[in-house]
Amino acid sequence: MVVSVPCLSVEDLSYGYPGHAVGHHVDFTVAAGEVLCVLGRNGEGKSTLFKTILGLLPPLAGAVRVDGEPISSWNSRRRALTFGYVPQSGAGAFPFTVREIVLMGRTAHRGAFTAPSAADREAAAMAINTLGIEHLAEREWARVSGGERQLALVARALAQEPRILVLDEPTASLDFGNQLRVLEAVRGLAETRALSVLLSTHHPEQAFACADKVAVLAGGELVRLGTPAEVITAETLHACYSVDVAVLPVADGRYRVCVPRLYLP
Amino acid sequence: MVVGAAVALVLLVTIAVIVGPYRIPPADLIAFLVAKLTGVASPLSASAEAVILQIRLPRIFAAMAIGAALAASGAAYQSLFRNPLVSPDILGVSSGAALGAVIGIFLSLPIIAIEATSFCGGLLAVLTVYGIAAAIPGRDAVLVLVLAGVVIGALFGAGVGLLKFLADPYNQLPAITFWLLGSLAATNPADLTSLLPAVAIGLVPLGLLRWRIDVMTLGDEEATALGVSTRVLRIIVIAAATLMTSAAVAASGIIGWVGLVVPHLTRLIVGPSFTRLMPVSVLFGACYLLAVDTVARTLGTVELPLGVLTAALGTPVFLWLLAFSRRPAWS
Numbered sequence: 001m002v003v004s005v006p007c008l009s010v011e012d013l014s015y016g017y018p019g020h021a022v023g024h025h026v027d028f029t030v031a032a033g034e035v036l037c038v039l040g041r042n043g044e045g046k047s048t049l050f051k052t053i054l055g056l057l058p059p060l061a062g063a064v065r066v067d068g069e070p071i072s073s074w075n076s077r078r079r080a081l082t083f084g085y086v087p088q089s090g091a092g093a094f095p096f097t098v099r100e101i102v103l104m105g106r107t108a109h110r111g112a113f114t115a116p117s118a119a120d121r122e123a124a125a126m127a128i129n130t131l132g133i134e135h136l137a138e139r140e141w142a143r144v145s146g147g148e149r150q151l152a153l154v155a156r157a158l159a160q161e162p163r164i165l166v167l168d169e170p171t172a173s174l175d176f177g178n179q180l181r182v183l184e185a186v187r188g189l190a191e192t193r194a195l196s197v198l199l200s201t202h203h204p205e206q207a208f209a210c211a212d213k214v215a216v217l218a219g220g221e222l223v224r225l226g227t228p229a230e231v232i233t234a235e236t237l238h239a240c241y242s243v244d245v246a247v248l249p250v251a252d253g254r255y256r257v258c259v260p261r262l263y264l265p
Numbered sequence: 266m267v268v269g270a271a272v273a274l275v276l277l278v279t280i281a282v283i284v285g286p287y288r289i290p291p292a293d294l295i296a297f298l299v300a301k302l303t304g305v306a307s308p309l310s311a312s313a314e315a316v317i318l319q320i321r322l323p324r325i326f327a328a329m330a331i332g333a334a335l336a337a338s339g340a341a342y343q344s345l346f347r348n349p350l351v352s353p354d355i356l357g358v359s360s361g362a363a364l365g366a367v368i369g370i371f372l373s374l375p376i377i378a379i380e381a382t383s384f385c386g387g388l389l390a391v392l393t394v395y396g397i398a399a400a401i402p403g404r405d406a407v408l409v410l411v412l413a414g415v416v417i418g419a420l421f422g423a424g425v426g427l428l429k430f431l432a433d434p435y436n437q438l439p440a441i442t443f444w445l446l447g448s449l450a451a452t453n454p455a456d457l458t459s460l461l462p463a464v465a466i467g468l469v470p471l472g473l474l475r476w477r478i479d480v481m482t483l484g485d486e487e488a489t490a491l492g493v494s495t496r497v498l499r500i501i502v503i504a505a506a507t508l509m510t511s512a513a514v515a516a517s518g519i520i521g522w523v524g525l526v527v528p529h530l531t532r533l534i535v536g537p538s539f540t541r542l543m544p545v546s547v548l549f550g551a552c553y554l555l556a557v558d559t560v561a562r563t564l565g566t567v568e569l570p571l572g573v574l575t576a577a578l579g580t581p582v583f584l585w586l587l588a589f590s591r592r593p594a595w596s
Contacts, residue, residue: 051486054490055489056486056489056490075494076489076490076492076493076494076495077492077494079490079492080490080491080492081492083490085487085490085491087486087487087490090484092482092483093347093348093349093482094344094347094349094482094532094537095532095536095537096479096482096536096537096538097536100479100538101483104479104480104483104491105491107476107477107480107491107492107493108491108492112473112474112476112477112498113473113474113476114476115476115540116476160491
C-alpha cells in the first residue's frame with residue numbers, strides 16, 4: 001500500500017500579527033487535485049490564514065509543509081514556484097496590459113536580470129488561452145472589469161506553473177456569470193493539472209460547485225472540516241453566520257442550495 | 266521613439282555647442298570635428314577650442330547627465346512607490362541631498378566629498394519619509410508618503426536656512442544661494458569626473474533589474490508571492506535612485522520637476538513597463554535639461570537660474586497632469 005503524503009499540510013498553525021493572534025491551532029491537508037474551500041464570516045481571518053500559508057506573514061506557531069517538508073526556510077522564489085496566489089484584484093497604479101500582468105507570473109522562473117524568454121511568453125499565452133481571455137490580452141489592466149481581472153489573475157497564477165493554487169475570495173464582487181466561470185476554471189485546473197487548491201468564499205453554495213472539502217473558521221478556530229455535504233448544514237451556517245437557513249438538495253441531490261427559512265412553508 | 270529622441274539629442278548638442286556669447290559657426294564646428302577625427306591640426310583658434318572643450322562640452326555633458334539622472338530616478342521612485350506623481354522633490358530626497366551638499370560647501374569640502382554628504386542627506390531623507398509612511402498604517406499610504414515628504418523636505422529646508430544664516434556672507438553665502446537656485450554655469454571638466462560615474466553606477470542596477478521593478482509596481486505582497494525578494498530589491502532601487510539624485514543635486518543644486526514630469530509624460534507615450542520607460546526617460550530627460558539649460562544661458566544678457574526655469578515649465582505641466590490624467594492619479 002502506498003502512503004500518500006498530502007501536497008499541502010497545515011499543522012497546528014497559529015496566525016495573525018505580533019501581539020494579536022487572529023487564529024489558533026488550525027490543522028488541515030490538501031492532496032493533489034483536491035479543492036478545499038474555506039468559509040467564515042467577515043474578519044474571521046481567512047486572508048490572514050492564506051497569507052501565512054503563502055509565507056507573506058510569519059506564522060505565530062505551527063508549521064506549513066509541502067510534501068512533508070517544512071517551508072519556513074524557503075525563499076520567496078522557491079515559494080513562488082510552488083504556490084500560485086490569486087489576491088483580490090485592485091486597479092493597479094500603472095496601465096499595464098493584461099498580457100504584461102500575466103507574464104509577470106513567470107518572474108520566479110528566471111533570474112533577476114533576465115528578460116522573459118520565448119518559453120515564458122508561450123506559457124503566458126497558454127494560461128491566457130486556458131482561461132479563455134485572449135480577447136482581453138492587449139487591453140489595459142485598469143480598463144477591464146473586476147471579473148475579467150480576476151480571470152487574468154488566475155491566468156497569472158497558472159503561468160507561474162505552481163502545484164498549489166491559493167485564491168482569496170476569487171468570486172467577490174463578480175457578476176453571476178463570472179463567478180461561475182472562475183469556479184469552473186478552478187475546478188477544471190484542479191482536475192486536469194492535479195493542482196491542490198485552497199480558496200475562500202462568502203457563498204457556501206459555491207463549495208458544492210467546486211470543492212472536495214470545506215473548512216469553517218469561527219472564533220479564530222477551525223470548527224468544521226469535511227465534505228461539503230457533511231459540513232454545509234443548517235446548524236453550521238447558523239453557528240457561523242447567525243442566520244436561519246435550510247440546505248435543500250436539488251437536481252436529484254447532486255447540488256444543494258441554501259434558502260432562508262423565511263421563505264419556507 | 267528612441268531613434269527620434271536620439272536624433273533630437275544630437276541636434277540639441279550641436280545647437281548647444283554653437284550658441285552662446287562666443288558663437289561657434291557651424292562650419293567651424295564641422296572643421297573641428299573632422300580635424301579631431303582625422304588627427305590633423307585643428308583650424309580653430311585656441312580660444313574657440315577652449316570654449317568648446319573647457320566650457321561648452323562639460324556643461325552639455327553635465328546637463329544631459331543630470332537630466333537623465335533625475336528622470337531615471339523619478340521613474341524608479343514612481344514604480345517603487347506605485348504612484349505616478351511622486352518624484353525626488355516630493356519625497357524630500359532633493360531637500361535632503363541639498364542639505365547634505367550645503368553642509369559640504371559650508372565645511373569647504375572637495376566636490377567628491379560634497380557628493381558623499383549629499384548622498385547621505387538624500388538617503389536620510391528618503392528613509393525617514395519611508396519610515397514615517399510605514400509607521401502610520403491604515404491611512405492612505407500614498408497620501409502619508411507624500412505629506413511626510415513635504416514635511417521632511419521643509420525640515421531639511423530649514424536646515425539649509427540655518428546654514429545660510431551661519432555662512433560667511435561674503436564667500437559662502439552667495440555660493441550657497443546661487444548653487445541652490447540650480448545652475449550649471451560653474452561646471453568644469455573636473456565636476457564631470459564625479460558626476461558621470463555616480464550616474465552610471467545608479468543607472469546600471471536599475472537597467473539590470475527592470476523586469477523585477479515592473480513586478481514591484483504590483484505591491485509588496487503580490488511581488489513577494491511572485492518570487493521577488495522585495496526587501497533587497499527595494500534597498501537597491503532606493504540606493505541607486507538616491508545616488509543619482511544626490512549626484513545631480515551636488516553638481517547643479519536643486520533642479521525641480523524633471524524627475525516628476527519627464528517619466529510621467531514618457532509613461533503616457535511608451536507605457537508603464539520599466540524596460541521601455543527607463544531608457545526613454547533617460548533620453549527625454551537628457552534632451553529636456555540640455556534644451557532648458559541652453560535657453561537659460563542664451564535667453565537674456567544675464568544667465569537665468571536653471572531651477573527657476575524648470576519650475577516655471579514644470580508647474581503648469583504638473584497641474585495639467587493633475588487635472589487631465591486619464592485615471593485618478595492618487596488612487
